[in-house]
C-alpha cells in the first residue's frame with residue numbers, strides 16, 4: 175500500500191476528540207529530536223515573522239505547528255510529491271485547517287518570486303543536496319530584506335571522514351547520495367550565498383538522548399502514525415545508523431539562525 179493509501183485508512187478512524195496536530199508528530203517531524211527539537215528551533219522565530227517557507231518540509235509538521243500555534247501563513251515545498259500529498263491530507267484532517275499551502279518543488283529552483291517570505295526554515299533537508307551555495311542563494315532570493323533562515327541540520331564533525339558514516343540514513347540510502355559538510359564548510363557557503371550567522375547551538379547531546387529514548391519506545395509504537403510509514407521498512411536501520419554515527423562522533427546536529435546579508 176502507498177503512503178497515501180495507508181494514511182487514508184488510518185485517518186478514517188479518528189480519536190474521540192478528533193485528530194490534533196500532536197497526533198501526527200511521530201510521522202510528520204521527520205528529523206532527530208522530533209517535535210521537541212522543532213519547538214526548540216522555533217524559540218528563535220524572529221518577532222513579526224509571519225509568512226514562512228518550510229523548504230524540504232516533508233510532510234509539513236513544522237509548518238502546521240507554525241500555522242496553528244504561531245499565527246503564521248506557511249508554504250511547504252518538497253521534491254517528494256508523495257510527502258506533499260500526505261501533508262495536504264494531514265492538513266485536511268485538522269479543525270480548523272492550518273494555514274498551509276503545499277508545493278512540489280526542488281529547493282535548488284524554488285517557484286516563488288523574490289522577497290515572497292519573511293523567513294525560510296530547513297530541518298534535515300540540506301544533507302541530500304550537493305549544491306549548498308545554490309540552495310542557500312535560493313533561500314536568500316525568496317526572503318525579504320533582512321529576512322531569516324532557521325536551520326536544524328546534520329553535519330560531519332571536523333575530523334570525521336565522509337566514508338566512515340554508516341548508511342542508510344533518512345536523507346540518503348548510500349554514501350554517493352549524501353552531501354554532508356562540516357559546519358565550518360557550511361558557514362563558508364552561507365557567507366558567499368547571502369547569509370550571516372546570528373545564533374547557533376550544537377544539539378548533538380540532546381539528539382543522542384532523544385534517539386536512545388525513541389529507539390527504546392520503538393517496539394511498542396504509541397500510534398500507527400509513525401516514521402516507518404514515511405521512511406519504509408529501512409526506518410529501523412536508519413535510526414540505528416544515526417545513533418551509531420552520533421555516538422562515534424562522526425556526525426553532529428546543529429540548529430542555527432541566520433540573517434540575510436544587507
Ligand SMILES: C[S@@+](CC[C@H](N)C(=O)[O-])C[C@H]1O[C@@H](n2cnc3c(N)ncnc32)[C@H](O)[C@@H]1O
Pocket residue numbers: 202203204205229230231232233234235236251252253254257279280281282296297298299300302303344345
Ligand atoms: C529527512 S526529510 C525532513 C523533512 C522535514 N523537513 C522534517 O523535518 O520533517 C528530508 C526532506 O528533504 C527533501 N528533499 C531532499 N532534497 C530536496 C530538494 N533538492 N528539494 C526539495 N526537497 C528535497 C526530501 O524529499 C525529504 O522530504
